[in-house]
Structures are given as C-alpha cells and as structure tokens.
Amino acid sequence: MAQQRGKTNKADATRRQLLDAALSVISERGYADTTVDRIVEVAGVSKGVAYYHFASKADIATCILVEGVGGIIDEFEVVAAAAPSATNALVAMMESFAAVIFRNADFGRFLVSELWRRGREWSDALRVLEERLLAVLRSQIERGQREGSIRAGVDASFEAVAIVGMVLTATLHYIREAEQRIEDGCAPARAHAETERAFLFHIQDYVHHANA
Amino acid sequence: MAQQRGKTNKADATRRQLLDAALSVISERGYADTTVDRIVEVAGVSKGVAYYHFASKADIATCILVEGVGGIIDEFEVVAAAAPSATNALVAMMESFAAVIFRNADFGRFLVSELWRRGREWSDALRVLEERLLAVLRSQIERGQREGSIRAGVDASFEAVAIVGMVLTATLHYIREAEQRIEDGCAPARAHAETERAFLFHIQDYVHHANA
Amino acid sequence: MAQQRGKTNKADATRRQLLDAALSVISERGYADTTVDRIVEVAGVSKGVAYYHFASKADIATCILVEGVGGIIDEFEVVAAAAPSATNALVAMMESFAAVIFRNADFGRFLVSELWRRGREWSDALRVLEERLLAVLRSQIERGQREGSIRAGVDASFEAVAIVGMVLTATLHYIREAEQRIEDGCAPARAHAETERAFLFHIQDYVHHANA
Amino acid sequence: MAQQRGKTNKADATRRQLLDAALSVISERGYADTTVDRIVEVAGVSKGVAYYHFASKADIATCILVEGVGGIIDEFEVVAAAAPSATNALVAMMESFAAVIFRNADFGRFLVSELWRRGREWSDALRVLEERLLAVLRSQIERGQREGSIRAGVDASFEAVAIVGMVLTATLHYIREAEQRIEDGCAPARAHAETERAFLFHIQDYVHHANA
DNA sequence: GATGAATGAGTCTTCATTCAT
DNA sequence: GATGAATGAAGACTCATTCAT
The missing domain is CATH 1.10.10.60 (Homeodomain-like)
Structure with missing residues (x-):
C-alpha cells in the first residue's frame, strides 16, 4: 500500500x-x-x-479500506479505554460505529461488499483489521461478564461478530429506507438524523436485553 | 430473467x-x-x-440470486405456517437460513456482496425479495408479541433486519474460521458440522434473551 | 507460444x-x-x-522467431544430410541462410536485434534454437576436418559462430546498400539479385580460404 | 546531441x-x-x-552510441597509423575491437541491436560512423594487398563488413558462454579473461588463413 | 542548478456479445 | 441446437516530458 x-x-x-x-x-x-x-x-x-x-487501482481501494477500518478501530480503542463500564463501552462503540456508517454510507456499502470477498489484494489486510476490531469488542464483552453486567451465558466471540453484523446490516438498511423516503418526497432531509436516533435506540435496547 | x-x-x-x-x-x-x-x-x-x-451474464447472476433467495423465502413461509408458536417459527427460520448458507457459502458470500450494491440489473428484484423475506420475519415477531413470548418493546422491523444481518455475518464468519482450521490442518473436515451446531445454539440463545 | x-x-x-x-x-x-x-x-x-x-504481443513475436529460425534449421538439416561433402554442405547452408535473409530482410533485422537481447520472453527459446543451428554447422565443419577438406587448426565452435555472424551482418549490409542504391535511383531494382550473387561469391571464397 | x-x-x-x-x-x-x-x-x-x-531519452542513447563507436574508430585510426604492416594493423584493430566489447558487453549488445534498426533518431549518425569504421578497415586491407600480405582475390569491402560481423557476433557469443559458465558455477570468474585470449587466437588465425 | 509532482497521449489487454457455419 | 471464431468498445497502466517551487 x-x-x-x-x-x-x-x-x-x-x-x-x-x-x-x-x-x-x-x-x-x-x-x-x-x-x-x-x-x-x-x-x-x-x-x-x-x-x-x-x-494501482487496487492500492487506492486498499488505502480506503485500511484507513477507514483503522479509524474505526482507533476510536473503538479510545472509547473502550475511557468508558467507566463495559456496558458503557459497548454502547459507545456501537454509536461510534453506526455514526461512521451513517455519515459515510458509501464506505459502509464498500466495506460490506468486500468483507467476505476472497482473493482480493486487500483481503488479507482486511481480515487482520477485522480481527482487531472484533478483539476490542470481545474484550469489552468479557469485561462486562466480569463486571456482572453481561450474563455468563453469552459467547463473547459470537456476540462480537453479531454486533458487527447487526450494526452494519441494520444501519445500511435504515439509510436506504431514509434515502428512499427523501427521494420519494415523503420526508424532509432531516429524516436521516431522526432515523439514526431511532435506530440507535433499537439496537442498544436489543443488545441490552440480549446481554441481561 | x-x-x-x-x-x-x-x-x-x-x-x-x-x-x-x-x-x-x-x-x-x-x-x-x-x-x-x-x-x-x-x-x-x-x-x-x-x-x-x-x-446475458447478468441474467445468469440474477437467476442465481432470485432462485436462491426465493428458495429461502419459500422455506420461511412453509416453516412459519407450520410452527406452533412464533418462537418456534423464528428458531426454525434461523436454522433454515443458516443451513442454506452453511451448505452453500458461495451463495452466501455473493448475496452479502450484492445486498447493498446499487445500480445492478438485479438490484430492484433483490430489494423486492429482501422485503418479502423481512416481512415473513416481521410477521412472526409481531405474532410473538401478540402471543406474549416476545416483549412489546422490541421493534419488529428492526429485529427482522438485525436477525438477517446477524445470521448472514456470523455464519460467514464461522464458515471462514472453520475453513481456516481445516486448511491449517488444525481440525478435521467434520469441524464444519460442529461449528454449525455451536453457532446455532449461540444465535438462538442470543435472540431468545433479546426477546424475553 | x-x-x-x-x-x-x-x-x-x-x-x-x-x-x-x-x-x-x-x-x-x-x-x-x-x-x-x-x-x-x-x-x-x-x-x-x-x-x-x-x-500476447510477445507471443506473436515468439512465434515469428521460432517458426523463422526453425525453418532455417530444418533446411540446414536437409541440406547437410544431402550434401556429398562437408564443403558442399557448408556452401549450401550459407547460400540457404543468406537466401532467407535476402528474401526476408525484415526477419533478418528482427533476428539480429533480438539475438543478444536478454530478458525477453523468447530469449530462452531463441537461445535453444541458436544452439541447434550452431550444432548443425559445427558437425559439418568437423566432418570436413575428418574428410580432410578443412584444416585441423580450425576451431569448429568458433567458425560456426563466425559464419553466422558474417552471413547475418554482411547480408544485411549488402541489402541496405542495394536498397539505398535503388532508393537513390542509381540502380535498377534487379540490383538486388546481382548483389546477392556477388555477396555469395565473396563469402564462399572467404570461408574456403580460411578453411584451406 | x-x-x-x-x-x-x-x-x-x-x-x-x-x-x-x-x-x-x-x-x-x-x-x-x-x-x-x-x-x-x-x-x-x-x-x-x-x-x-x-x-531527451533518445539523446542519451545517441551519446552512448556515438561516443562508444567514436572511441573505437579513434583507436582504429591510431592503431592503423602506428602499425608497421597492414597485417599488424588488422590484428591490432580486431584485438582492440574485441577488447572494447569484452570490457563492455552491455555496449556491444546495444550496438548490435541498433546497428540495423531503421527509423531511430540516431540511425543516420550511426550509419555514418559505421561507414567511417569500415573505411579504416578497408584501407588497411587494401594496404595489405599492395604490400602483398593479403591475396588480391579478397574483396576489401566484403572483408571489412565480415570482420565486424564476426568479431561482434563471436565476441558476444563467447561472453555469453563465459557468463553462463560463471553463473552455473562451472568456472571461476577469471574464465572471462581466458575466453578472451582463446577467442582472439581463433579469430586472428581465421582471418590470417582467409587472407593468405 | 535541482527537485519531484503533474500531465495526458498512447499501449496492451480483456471480455460480453454476436453470428456464420 | 451447438460451436467457436470474430468483434470492438472499454479499461488499467506507462512513461517521456514539463514546470512551479
């Protein structure tokens, strides 16, 4: 790169x-x-x-992916270090993750479409980054189990992946719906912000109950 | 097509x-x-x-996607109609969904990479199918709320998307890990089946708690 | 290829x-x-x-070179097998070689420009062919030494290379001069044929004396 | 330039x-x-x-060619002027020519590949130099014929070209063989010098007999 | 004198699609 | 129905040369 x-x-x-x-x-x-x-x-x-x-063209794409995911990981680590509790950290990370996608849906769509593709020049680099990102999430889930805020039955490894999948998929879904509404003239452009708030509430509620 | x-x-x-x-x-x-x-x-x-x-080449791809997702929806509808309870239906649908991906990871990867892409010849067809798939899930979640097995606080629309995202992402993640282990010689080929069982337990447990 | x-x-x-x-x-x-x-x-x-x-473009060039040099070698082998004496064979081979170049100066120029180039896709193939061509020449020179028509002091290996170099270089030189004369209007187009005859006489005389 | x-x-x-x-x-x-x-x-x-x-890039190449061939011609002229006899002069020129190529095979390969190419920026300059180089050789051959050391039957014009072709081709061939042997570990690096000596002996012997 | 970022015309190569046989 | 040779538009990448700093 x-x-x-x-x-x-x-x-x-x-x-x-x-x-x-x-x-x-x-x-x-x-x-x-x-x-x-x-x-x-x-x-x-x-x-x-x-x-x-x-x-090369692939080099450009690799830079985008690496810098983009790298930025998310950096923020995850900052957030994790600063959070008073694991629950707090998880909420903040999900917020931050979703915010990046909401603010840059382009990047989100690119990321999802490349995350599982094999044989790309950046596949290896991307997998390493993905693992780092999951590791931060996992460590906070395990911290939550030690702190007692997350039930022992949760599999940290699974939940980390599940959260990434949920946030990515649901965020892109919500964005598409919001874009559609704006396009159809059924909603003002600020619908975007409202969608983001509603979405964040749902996902936090969902994860909260799943962990309790 | x-x-x-x-x-x-x-x-x-x-x-x-x-x-x-x-x-x-x-x-x-x-x-x-x-x-x-x-x-x-x-x-x-x-x-x-x-x-x-x-x-055309695009026609081939469209057929794969439409037949593949169509098959999943068909099974969802059969399962939903036959299930004695909403909880039962959701579990069966998740199992069936994951099974398709596990048995055909190629299709799963293709689906994920195309789900959010815009401007493809099959984008519209895919979106319609996605909506139908989500609708089946939503209706069972709402049935669960009526039946009292799913708390009222859950947003059916959100959970439907979240489940799709979780299953898709987590399944592909687990498959990749299993493939990696087999490739590295750290595990026998049947690791695949064990991974699938473990994964299904995790996701059902997770959704169960999130809904309770 | x-x-x-x-x-x-x-x-x-x-x-x-x-x-x-x-x-x-x-x-x-x-x-x-x-x-x-x-x-x-x-x-x-x-x-x-x-x-x-x-x-590829290189593949085209390789085919030209391989087929061209291959044709020369084939003719050398036929000529060598049919010649009543080594001297006869050498003369016939030089004639045949020069004739190919005279008739296809394009090929001759391409061959010379590529013969010593390294790192081309066809470099290896060319070197193998060159060795085969030299081998045929060498074997006739050695035959001449056994037959007594070529003095023992001649180094067969050297003379083989020397003949190739002389014929190639001198032929291209004569062709260029003939082309120049025709271009300048100083000579009719048939000057080409006369040049070829004169050239052949010179080279045969030269080699004859060098070998005697 | x-x-x-x-x-x-x-x-x-x-x-x-x-x-x-x-x-x-x-x-x-x-x-x-x-x-x-x-x-x-x-x-x-x-x-x-x-x-x-x-x-320009072509200017660099032209300088290399012109300075290189110019140097050879200069030495030819010095050698020719100093030699007590034509035979002496020819031997010395061949030695000097071969020495330049042996010491700078890169230049030799470049020269050969460009000598017959048409339409290059330096084609004209190169042809003029070539003609000057051939002229020096020709004049010594003619001197040899006057001195009686070279038989009258030799065509000075042909022999000049033939010598250039032989020396160039054979030298490059010998260099490549020596490089190959060194590369293969079959011979020490000083094999180069030995090759040069053997080669010089062969060519002088060959030309001597051709002229006698 | 020196630097290296910028230019853009020019090349090789690919590939979906067509169609004569 | 089947084949595979042919088409040509389009795209990635190169590189000699220029010029602002």
Whole structure:
C-alpha cells in the first residue's frame, strides 16, 4: 500500500483528493465498475498522478479500506479505554460505529461488499483489521461478564461478530429506507438524523436485553 | 430473467450446470471478475449454449440470486405456517437460513456482496425479495408479541433486519474460521458440522434473551 | 507460444495473416515500437482476434522467431544430410541462410536485434534454437576436418559462430546498400539479385580460404 | 546531441553517471523498455538533472552510441597509423575491437541491436560512423594487398563488413558462454579473461588463413 | 542548478456479445 | 441446437516530458 510521505502539503492534498473521489465513485457502482478515469475526473486531476501516488487501482481501494477500518478501530480503542463500564463501552462503540456508517454510507456499502470477498489484494489486510476490531469488542464483552453486567451465558466471540453484523446490516438498511423516503418526497432531509436516533435506540435496547 | 422451460431434461440439466458453474466461479472472484468464458469452461459447455439459455451474464447472476433467495423465502413461509408458536417459527427460520448458507457459502458470500450494491440489473428484484423475506420475519415477531413470548418493546422491523444481518455475518464468519482450521490442518473436515451446531445454539440463545 | 490447431482453415489463415502483418510491422520499427493496433490494421482483422489466436504481443513475436529460425534449421538439416561433402554442405547452408535473409530482410533485422537481447520472453527459446543451428554447422565443419577438406587448426565452435555472424551482418549490409542504391535511383531494382550473387561469391571464397 | 561543456567537473561527473547508468539499464532490457525513471534511479540523481544534461531519452542513447563507436574508430585510426604492416594493423584493430566489447558487453549488445534498426533518431549518425569504421578497415586491407600480405582475390569491402560481423557476433557469443559458465558455477570468474585470449587466437588465425 | 509532482497521449489487454457455419 | 471464431468498445497502466517551487 502506498505510504504517505510528509514531503509536501500539495502532494498530500492530491492524495486525499484521490482517496475521497475514489470512495465516492466506488460506493456509487462498486469497485469493479469504478474506472480510474472516473476517479481522476471526480478528483479533478490527471490520470498520471493517480499512478504517481498509488501503485494501482487496487492500492487506492486498499488505502480506503485500511484507513477507514483503522479509524474505526482507533476510536473503538479510545472509547473502550475511557468508558467507566463495559456496558458503557459497548454502547459507545456501537454509536461510534453506526455514526461512521451513517455519515459515510458509501464506505459502509464498500466495506460490506468486500468483507467476505476472497482473493482480493486487500483481503488479507482486511481480515487482520477485522480481527482487531472484533478483539476490542470481545474484550469489552468479557469485561462486562466480569463486571456482572453481561450474563455468563453469552459467547463473547459470537456476540462480537453479531454486533458487527447487526450494526452494519441494520444501519445500511435504515439509510436506504431514509434515502428512499427523501427521494420519494415523503420526508424532509432531516429524516436521516431522526432515523439514526431511532435506530440507535433499537439496537442498544436489543443488545441490552440480549446481554441481561 | 430467463424462464426455465420444462421442454427437455437435457436443457434443464445444462441450465443447472451453468448456474452451478457460475455460482462457484462468481463466489471465487466476484461477479465482475467472473468471465463467461470461465463459466462455460467450468460448466463444460460451449459459449453458444450459455447465450441460448440465458440472455446475458447478468441474467445468469440474477437467476442465481432470485432462485436462491426465493428458495429461502419459500422455506420461511412453509416453516412459519407450520410452527406452533412464533418462537418456534423464528428458531426454525434461523436454522433454515443458516443451513442454506452453511451448505452453500458461495451463495452466501455473493448475496452479502450484492445486498447493498446499487445500480445492478438485479438490484430492484433483490430489494423486492429482501422485503418479502423481512416481512415473513416481521410477521412472526409481531405474532410473538401478540402471543406474549416476545416483549412489546422490541421493534419488529428492526429485529427482522438485525436477525438477517446477524445470521448472514456470523455464519460467514464461522464458515471462514472453520475453513481456516481445516486448511491449517488444525481440525478435521467434520469441524464444519460442529461449528454449525455451536453457532446455532449461540444465535438462538442470543435472540431468545433479546426477546424475553 | 500459441499452438496452431488444425481445426479450421479460416482460423489458420487468420493466424498466418497476423503473423505476416506482425513481421512486416515489427521489422519496420522494431518490436517495442510496434503496436498491436498497427498489426491488426495491416492484417485487416479486429483487435480481438489477435488475442484469440495469440496470448500476447510477445507471443506473436515468439512465434515469428521460432517458426523463422526453425525453418532455417530444418533446411540446414536437409541440406547437410544431402550434401556429398562437408564443403558442399557448408556452401549450401550459407547460400540457404543468406537466401532467407535476402528474401526476408525484415526477419533478418528482427533476428539480429533480438539475438543478444536478454530478458525477453523468447530469449530462452531463441537461445535453444541458436544452439541447434550452431550444432548443425559445427558437425559439418568437423566432418570436413575428418574428410580432410578443412584444416585441423580450425576451431569448429568458433567458425560456426563466425559464419553466422558474417552471413547475418554482411547480408544485411549488402541489402541496405542495394536498397539505398535503388532508393537513390542509381540502380535498377534487379540490383538486388546481382548483389546477392556477388555477396555469395565473396563469402564462399572467404570461408574456403580460411578453411584451406 | 547534447554537447559536453567543460564548465564544471561536477556537471561532467553527473553526465557520465547518467550515461553509465543508462547504458547498464539499456543493455539489461533494451532501449524501449528502459525508462528515464530507472536511469535516474540507478544514476542516483533526480529526473530534472537528466533533462538538464540531455535533451531527451533518445539523446542519451545517441551519446552512448556515438561516443562508444567514436572511441573505437579513434583507436582504429591510431592503431592503423602506428602499425608497421597492414597485417599488424588488422590484428591490432580486431584485438582492440574485441577488447572494447569484452570490457563492455552491455555496449556491444546495444550496438548490435541498433546497428540495423531503421527509423531511430540516431540511425543516420550511426550509419555514418559505421561507414567511417569500415573505411579504416578497408584501407588497411587494401594496404595489405599492395604490400602483398593479403591475396588480391579478397574483396576489401566484403572483408571489412565480415570482420565486424564476426568479431561482434563471436565476441558476444563467447561472453555469453563465459557468463553462463560463471553463473552455473562451472568456472571461476577469471574464465572471462581466458575466453578472451582463446577467442582472439581463433579469430586472428581465421582471418590470417582467409587472407593468405 | 535541482527537485519531484503533474500531465495526458498512447499501449496492451480483456471480455460480453454476436453470428456464420 | 451447438460451436467457436470474430468483434470492438472499454479499461488499467506507462512513461517521456514539463514546470512551479
């Protein structure tokens, strides 16, 4: 994966532009249907720079995935370290996870579509990140069991995966419904925010009862 | 989508061969990286027949998805109609869903990667099927609330999506782990069946508590 | 290297057209400056067929080289087997070699430019062929030494290489001079044939004395 | 072609570094597959300086060829002027020619691959140099005929070309064999020097007899 | 003098689809 | 019904060259 070298701000800015453009284009039609031509068009740069900053189209996608999931993990770890209780930590992590997806549905869709794909250049990198993300969740669930807020019968390993699956799937579902409503003119654009609040309430309630 | 014509058994067999070959190839490298050349090679037929049985490459994929999800829905409806209680129905549906994925991980991976993609030829068809699948789940959850086995606080709409997300994600995760263990030689091939049993116990326990 | 399958005459004809077009284009500007676009344009076929019949641009070049040098070797072997004496065989081989180059200067130029290049896809194949060609020459020189027509002091290995180098270099030189004269209008087009005769006389005289 | 400006030693050193790097890279993969990026990387300078010292990539190659062949011609002329007899001169020139190639096989390979190529930027320059080189050889052969050491039947024009072809081809062949032996561990690195001595003996013997 | 980011035309290659046999 | 040769549009990637800093 292309490394960012702190050389110039200009170069970094170009790199960022390409990454942003790529994510938006990829989420629009998927990685395979995304052309480098389109990415550089959206980024407003020439095709050559794309290959000056990244080794390949796959390298761009890998950077997006790694930086994106890496950011989520970083926040998970910060949240976990700061939370007064495991329950608190889990709630905060789910909120933070959902917030990232809500704010960047493009990234969420890309992530889901790639999470189980095999044979991609980034498959290995992604699996490592996934494991790290699950590990943070697992450790908080186990902490909750030690603290007594989560019943012993829960399988930490299972719940970690289940939470990721629920949040990802349900968030994308809710986003699609909200987008549909806005598109149909049945709801104002702020419906998005309301959907997010309602969704967060549901999932926290669900996990709370499952753990009790 | 190409209709199956009951004409000959030969034709049906060829059609089935193509569909199976396509699914296996698609799950290996994704729809976009799958070539018609490769499909017919795996199916052991000439390229001409593929276009005799299907209108296009997308048509093949659509058939796989529609027939696959359609089968799941059909079973859901049968199970729901036969179940003595909502709780019973939900458990049976989750079991049946997971069983399909366990038995055909290729299909599961393809489904997940396409579920949220927009702009595909089959996107609309898939969304309709998804809605039908969710509707069956929702109706059983609501029945459970009427029967008193599911607490009123549960949002049926949310739980339906959450269950689909959990089952899909967790099943694929467990399958990958089992595959990894078998690959590494750390476990015998029957580890698959044991994994499935353990997984089913976890998810039923989890949903049971979340609903109680 | 793409294998020719005797399936259809049509397909074989297309393959041959591509090979001929490729040789003519390659000899015009060299392999690297030859585009597949230009080859198919000259061949009068679509770009797709080129890749249906050959694996790559390099594959086309390899076929030209292998078939071309292979043809020379075949003729060498026939000539060597039929010649009443080693001297006779050597003369006939030099004539046959020079004739191929005179008749197809394009091929000669391509061969010389690739003979010493390393790291090409066809480098290994070419080296094997070169060794076979040298072996035929060597065996006739050694036969001449046994027959007493070639002095013992001659190093067969060296002379084989020397003959190839002389014939190749001198032939191309003479061709260029003849082309130049025709281009300048200083000589009629038949100058080519006269040049070939004069050249053959010189080289045979030279080798004859060197061996005596 | 870029002129060397006696300005600074620094500039000259950079120029030389670029030329050496270019020759080594070109001989490795050919002119067309050589990138300016790779040249400056090997030379250890930035891309800007390359274009400060040379007008273009072709300019670099032209300089290598012109300076290389020019050096050979210069030495030929010095040798020819100093030699007591034509035979002496020819021997010395062949030795000097072979020595250059032995010491710089990269240059030899580049020269051979470009000698017959048409349409290159340096094609004309190269042809002029070739003609000058052949002229020196021819004049010594004719001198030998006047001195009586070379039989009248020899065609000076032909022998000049033949010698160039033989030396170039045979030298490169011997170098490759020596490199192969060293690579295979079948011979020590000094095998190179021995090969050169044996080769020189063979070619001088061959030409001597051809001329007698 | 020196740097390296940026350009964009040009190449090879792929592949869904068609159709003559 | 079946085959496989042919099509051509489209896409990833390269690289000589320029130029602002």
